[in-house]
Amino acid sequence: xxxxxxxxxxxxxxxxxxxxxxxxxxxxxxxxxxxxxxxxxxxxxxxxxxxxxxxxxxxxxxxxxxxxxxxxxxxxxxxxxxxxxxxxxxxxxxxxxxxxxxxxxxxxxxxxxxxxxxxxxxxxxxxxxxxxxxxxxxxxxxxxxxxxxxxxxxxxxxxxxxxxxxxxxxxxxxxxxxxxxxxxxxxxxxxxxxxxxxxxxxxxxxxxxxxxxxxxxxxxxxxxxxxxxxxxxxxxxxxxxxxxxxxxxxxxxxxxxxxxxxxxxxxxxxxxxxxxxxxxxxxxxxxxxxxxxxxxxxxxxxxxxxxxxxxxxxxxxxxxxxxxxxxxxxxxxxxxxxxxxxxx
Numbered sequence: 001x002x003x004x005x006x007x008x009x010x011x012x013x014x015x016x017x018x019x020x021x022x023x024x025x026x027x028x029x030x031x032x033x034x035x036x037x038x039x040x041x042x043x044x045x046x047x048x049x050x051x052x053x054x055x056x057x058x059x060x061x062x063x064x065x066x067x068x069x070x071x072x073x074x075x076x077x078x079x080x081x082x083x084x085x086x087x088x089x090x091x092x093x094x095x096x097x098x099x100x101x102x103x104x105x106x107x108x109x110x111x112x113x114x115x116x117x118x119x120x121x122x123x124x125x126x127x128x129x130x131x132x133x134x135x136x137x138x139x140x141x142x143x144x145x146x147x148x149x150x151x152x153x154x155x156x157x158x159x160x161x162x163x164x165x166x167x168x169x170x171x172x173x174x175x176x177x178x179x180x181x182x183x184x185x186x187x188x189x190x191x192x193x194x195x196x197x198x199x200x201x202x203x204x205x206x207x208x209x210x211x212x213x214x215x216x217x218x219x220x221x222x223x224x225x226x227x228x229x230x231x232x233x234x235x236x237x238x239x240x241x242x243x244x245x246x247x248x249x250x251x252x253x254x255x256x257x258x259x260x261x262x263x264x265x266x267x268x269x270x271x272x273x274x275x276x277x278x279x280x281x282x283x284x285x286x287x288x289x290x291x292x293x294x295x296x297x298x299x300x301x302x303x304x305x306x307x308x309x310x311x312x313x314x315x316x317x318x319x320x321x322x323x324x325x326x327x328x329x330x331x332x333x334x335x336x337x338x339x340x341x342x343x344x
Contacts, residue, residue, distance in 0.1 A: 033289035034296075041297070042235040049301045052228040057306065059221035061087045063130065063214050064105075067123040070210050071201040074115040082112055085317050092310025094303060102127075112320075119201050126205035126214060129165065132260060133211075134218030138226060139253035141246060165206075225302055226252050232297045233283070236290055244283070251278040252298070272299060 064087045068075040078086070090105035106120040204210065226249040233248060234240055255278060259271030272295050279291040286294075 033287070034293050037236065037287075037290050037293040038297075040237065041293070045231050045235040046301065049228040049231050049297075050305060052224040052231070053302050053305055055224040056221035057088070057091070057309075059217045059224075060127070060131075063127065063217045064123065066213060066217075067126060067205060067210070068109075068120070070204050071119055071123065072204075073119045073201075074113055075109060075120050077113055078109060078115075082320075085313060085320065086112070088313040089310055089317070091306040092314055094307050094310070122201040122205055125202065126210070128260070129206070130211065130214030131218045131222065132257065133215045134222050135253040135257050137215075137219060138222060138249050139257060141249055222253065222256075223249070228301060229294075229298045232294050232301075235297075236294060238283070238286075247282045251275060251282060254278065275299075 061084055065078075065080065065083045068078055068083060086105050086108045089108060090102045093102045093104050102124050103117070103121055105124065106117040109115050109120050110117050205214075227245075229252045230240075230245050230248040233244060238244060252275065255271045255274035258274045261270075275295045275298065276288075276291045279286055279294060280288065283291075
C-alpha cells in the first residue's frame with residue numbers, strides 16, 4: 001500500500017484539523033449548552049440516519065461500478081466484491097485536500113488487475129461532477145424559499161462551470177488538438193499516451209447517457225443524506241414540516257457544495273460553518289448551541305462515518321492488494337502494451 005504510506009502524514013494532519021473544527025464548533029455553540037442539547041437528542045434516530053447514509057454509499061457504489069464498465073480497458077473485469085472493497089476503501093481518503101486522495105481507488109484497481117491508473121482516474125472526476133450536479137439540483141429547491149442573491153450567484157457559477165467542463169470534454173476535435181500540442185512539449189512527449197487514456201475515459205464518462213445515470217443516482221443518494229439531516233433536526237425537538245425538509249435539503253446540499261469548492265480536507269471548516277450559519281439564518285427559533293449540535297451530528301453520521309468505514313475496510317483487506325500486480329515495478333500509469341514491453 002505505497003500510495004497510502006505516501007499520504008499518511010496528510011491524513012493525520014486532516015484528522016487534527018477535523019478535531020480543531022469540532023473544538024471550534026463546541027466553543028462557538030457554548031459547550032455547556034451544546035452538551036445539554038445533545039443530552040436531549042432522540043438517540044434512537046441515529047439508526048435510521050446511518051441507514052440513510054449507507055443508502056447513499058450503496059448508490060454511489062452502484063455508480064462507481066457502472067463507471068468501471070463504461071471506461072472498460074480491463075476495469076470492467078473487476079468483480080462486484082473487489083469493486084466494493086475499492087470503493088469503500090476510497091472513502092477513507094475523503095479527508096485529503098479536495099478529496100484528491102480518492103485516486104487511491106485507481107491505484108487499488110491497478111493493484112488488482114493492472115488496469116492503467118489513467119484509465120480509471122477520470123472516474124473520480126466524474127463522480128465529483130455528477131455528485132456536484134445532483135447537489136446543485138437539490139440546493140436549487142431552496143432558492144425559491146430563500147432570497148439570497150449571493151447564494152444564487154454561487155449556484156449559477158457552479159452550473160456554468162459544470163456546463164463548460166461537459167462541453168470541453170465532449171468537443172473531441174478540440175481536446176485531441178490540445179493533446180497533440182501538449183505532445184510537442186519535450187517533458188510531456190513520453191506521457192502523451194497517458195493523456196490519451198485519461199481523455200478517452202473522460203469522453204465516455206461525460207457522455208449524455210453516463211452523465212444522466214450518474215446524476216440520477218446522485219440525486220437519489222444525496223436525497224437520503226438530506227433526509228438524514230431532517231431526522232437530526234427532528235431528534236433535536238423541531239416539529240416535522242415540509243418547509244423544514246426543504247430547508248434541510250437546501251442547507252446540506254449548499255454546504256456540501258461550498259465544502260467541495262473550498263478544496264479543504266473533507267470540506268472541514270467550510271462545510272461545517274456553512275451548515276451552522278445557514279441553520280441560524282433559515283430555521284426560525286434555532287439557537288447557536290442547537291445549530292452546532294446539529295452540525296456535529298450530521299457530520300459524524302456522514303463524513304466521519306464514511307471515513308471510518310473506509311479505514312476499517314483498508315485495514316481488513318490490506319493484504320488483498322499485495323499480490324503480483326501490486327508488487328510490479330512497472331509504471332502503473334502505463335498502457336497495457338507498454339507494460340508488456342517492460343516485462344520482457
